[in-house]
């Protein structure tokens with residue numbers, strides 16, 4: 001089966017760091033908002049959920065897939081998912097892949113919980129940026145549900161996401177209160193990091209779960225649902241920045257990626273961290289599969 005990465009694929013798209021005018025940014029907020037409403041459907045504020053995502057999850061649930069070869073030692077997952085306590089050399093690749101997915105989802109959930117309380121509901125939004133941000137956050141909550149479904153596919157049913165440590169929790173609490181000019185570069189870089197993480201995760205799923213074609217394909221389907229949103233989030237978050245923000249975000253790529261790999265040691269074990277960083281600097285959508293790209297959104301100034 002082909003992976004989503006195809007570096008030779010010709011796309012007439014430009015670097016995510018391509019300069020643009022203020023006017024272009026305003027127009028792109030409008031086209032993104034049009035896209036977002038069609039893509040996500042109605043927002044269910046109470047549930048932090050979205051109509052089209054919910055329907056898609058129900059389809060998955062109506063046709064469940066469960067791995068035929070469960071992890072060799074389920075206890076090893078539950079011992080290492082919150083924190084890696086065993087020597088990773090003693091853990092098999094499937095368990096490490098699952099603890100990696102779990103840790104990423106836990107970070108994602110804790111990162112968005114604080115932000116949700118600072119962004120007004122769509123019907124109380126002050127402007128288009130508020131509306132975009134609210135739906136964006138609801139999409140991130142849906143990603144955690146999709147990650148949970150990935151873990152269920154491997155019979156990991158007892159999944160909970162406890163809060164992170166006190167320092168990280170404080171950082172995630174304070175961060176959404178920063179002014180937009182300060183918040184935008186790290187918010188953009190984390191989206192960029194997420195996408196490059198997913199590209200390598202997709203490759204690892206193909207490689208490590210090769211003996212489980214059905215479960216592998218289900219995990220990829222779930223992941224691709226997330227990737228369509230994340231691909232759009234990259235352009236949307238880039239659109240919040242002027243030239244200084246763009247410059248600052250390039251400077252932040254390496255430190256943010258390094259910090260993240262320290263928090264999730266499985267990434268350095270399973271993935272190519274240098275490539276994560278190089279691909280982030282070079283990001284021009286050419287590493288994204290056309291099947292994902294055609295369902296997603298790209299800013300007008302990144303189109304040649």
Ligand SMILES: [Fe+2]
Pocket residue numbers: 108139140143194226230
């Ligand atoms: Fe996400």
Ligand SMILES: [Fe+2]
Pocket residue numbers: 140191194229230233
């Ligand atoms: Fe995202």
